[in-house]
Amino acid sequence: MNRENREIVAALRMEFQAMQCSRPLKIESERKLSERLSVGRQRIREVINELVAEGLLIKYEGKGTYISPVVKSGFVNLICSPEIKPNDPFYNRLLMELTTYAAKHCVNLISLTLDSLDNGMPSSPMLLIGRFDEEVLQKIQSVFKHIISFENYPERDDFTQIYFDHYRIGINAAKLIASYGHKKVIHAAGPEKYASAYYRKSGFLRGARKYGLEPLVLESKMNFRGGCELATRVEELIRTKKCTALFAANDWIAIGLIQTLKLKNIDIPGQLSVVGVDNIPLAGEMTPELTTYSLDANAMIAECFALLDAVEMNGGLWNFKKVILQPTLITRDTLTARLN
Numbered sequence: 445m446n447r448e449n450r451e452i453v454a455a456l457r458m459e460f461q462a463m464q465c466s467r468p469l470k471i472e473s474e475r476k477l478s479e480r481l482s483v484g485r486q487r488i489r490e491v492i493n494e495l496v497a498e499g500l501l502i503k504y505e506g507k508g509t510y511i512s513p514v515v516k517s518g519f520v521n522l523i524c525s526p527e528i529k530p531n532d533p534f535y536n537r538l539l540m541e542l543t544t545y546a547a548k549h550c551v552n553l554i555s556l557t558l559d560s561l562d563n564g565m566p567s568s569p570m571l572l573i574g575r576f577d578e579e580v581l582q583k584i585q586s587v588f589k590h591i592i593s594f595e596n597y598p599e600r601d602d603f604t605q606i607y608f609d610h611y612r613i614g615i616n617a618a619k620l621i622a623s624y625g626h627k628k629v630i631h632a633a634g635p636e637k638y639a640s641a642y643y644r645k646s647g648f649l650r651g652a653r654k655y656g657l658e659p660l661v662l663e664s665k666m667n668f669r670g671g672c673e674l675a676t677r678v679e680e681l682i683r684t685k686k687c688t689a690l691f692a693a694n695d696w697i698a699i700g701l702i703q704t705l706k707l708k709n710i711d712i713p714g715q716l717s718v719v720g721v722d723n724i725p726l727a728g729e730m731t732p733e734l735t736t737y738s739l740d741a742n743a744m745i746a747e748c749f750a751l752l753d754a755v756e757m758n759g760g761l762w763n764f765k766k767v768i769l770q771p772t773l774i775t776r777d778t779l780t781a782r783l784n
Contacts, residue, residue, distance in 0.1 A: 445494065452481065452491045460500055460511045467750045468502060468510035499548030502742050505723075506772035512549070513750040520546070520752070521564040521588060523556045525574025527638075531667070533696065533724040534640075535573060538594065538741040542571075545745050561587045569752060575639050590755075590762055592748055595639060606747050606767040608739050610640045613771055614647020615654070617691045617719055617737070620773065622655035625782040626689035626717060629657050630681055632674055632701060634666040634693035641666060641693045644721065648691055660685065666693055671700025679708050682716055688782050695720040695727050695736055702734070702778065713780040723774055732777035739771050 445453070456477075463469055471477070474492065478485045492509060495501040503509050522542075528535050546553045556564050558580065564570070570588035575595045585591065591603035596610075621629055631648050634641030645661065652659040662677055664670035671692070678701060681687045692698035698720035702712050712718060712732055720727065723738035747767050755762055 445490075448483075449487060449491055449494070452483065452487065453494050456491060457495060457498075457500060460495070463511055465513065467513055467754075468746045470508050470510050471501070473508070499545065502746055504740050504743055505738050505774075507740075507743075510746070512545075513746060513753055518550075519552045519554060519565050519568040521554045521556055521568055521570040523558070523561075523570065523572060523584065525572075525576050526558070528574040529667075533694070533722050534739060534741070537724075538744065539573065541741045542745055545742075545749070549749070551749075558583070564588065569755075571748065592751065594744055594748075596643075596766070601766075602764060604751060604762075604764050604767070606744050606751075606769070608744075608769050608771055610643035611647035611650075613721060613737055614644040614649070614691075615651035616647075616771075616773070617644075617721075618648050618651025618655050618657055618659075620779075621689045621691060621717070621719065622651075622657055624689070624717065624779060627656065627658055627782070628685055628687045628689075629659050630678060630687050630690040631659055631661045632671065632678075632690055632692040632697050633661050633663045634670075634697070635663065638666065644693050660687065664697055667696045668700035671697040671702075672704045674701050675704035675708060678716070679705065679710060682710060687716070689717040689779075690719070692718065692720045695722040695724045695734060698734055698736070698778075699726060699730060702730070702732075713778050717780055717782075718778040721771070723772075727774075728776065735776045735779040736774050737771040738774050740769070743769055 474485055474488045478488045492501060496503055500512060501509050502512050543553065554564050566587055569590040569592055570584060572591060572593040593603060593605045594607060596605055596607040631645060633645045636642045649659060660681060662674055664674045678690065692701065698718050702718055705712060710716060720734050720736040723736045727734040727736050
């Protein structure tokens with residue numbers, strides 16, 4: 445980093461640290477910062493990336509850049525559901541970002557399992573990663589009184605929940621596909637035992653009725669191979685039912701499906717538009733690039749630690765709440781208007 449960049453980083457670091465509070469604060473746009481500091485946009489971009497790397501700033505895709513909240517919790521317990529697959533893209537990203545955030549903010553994560561709950565710190569909050577059944581939840585609650593879950597439990601209101609509205613994602617996907625003139629559509633659904641797959645499917649079918657779509661549902665595993673295995677059935681529906689669009693429960697299904705359909709000489713998006721969910725890195729690197737909904741793990745983490753800081757400032761008083769986050773649509777090459 446050159447001397448001028450270091451000077452700008454130092455000045456903005458001091459300015460933003462003075463502004464830090466218990467919630468994320470949005471900073472000025474790159475254009476406004478460039479005008480205020482009388483330097484080029486590229487230099488401002490480099491400076492912001494440096495402060496993001498330090499952890500002082502957080503970038504939310506499609507929403508802007510924010511000053512990270514002040515965190516005062518020294519220890520946080522963490523447990524992952526045994527149902528989480530080792531290659532699950534969303535939870536892998538969430539855990540990676542959570543670990544990075546904690547390290548940058550001097551928060552000690554105590555990683556636990558169901559067999560090692562006694563090794564945790566009951567006085568510190570517990571973060572739940574993934575979904576747990578009722579019996580397991582009760583076991584965790586018998587040890588930890590202050591719980592934050594990154595999943596939605598509609599029937600529970602005795603712990604904090606921060607989650608993306610998967611039902612709304614499904615409805616929005618139906619609306620999006622309808623807006624491009626498609627009518628006969630396919631939903632490549634995941635197993636209903638996964639809450640995200642269940643709610644995305646339910647929302648999509650509700651949206652399909654609302655926006656006049658004619659949906660057909662195919663179920664598969666929520667991985668690349670699951671998408672590959674759907675290709676023959678999807679090809680048949682394209683040729684016999686004249687389906688022109690597909691909403692996949694996640695990006696891996698969509699990518700496996702697209703790659704296999706290309707081998708069958710099905711043109712994407714000419715014969716079939718495809719929309720996924722998760723915005724995994726491969727979604728923007730494949731050909732054609734995948735239109736998808738981005739679930740920002742950083743937004744969940746920022747909300748989590750802002751809540752923890754608010755509890756600290758409130759004398760340790762917890763107010764259990766549900767924080768519903770909305771995804772960001774990333775429109776790329778796999779979505780096009782229906783060709784008549």
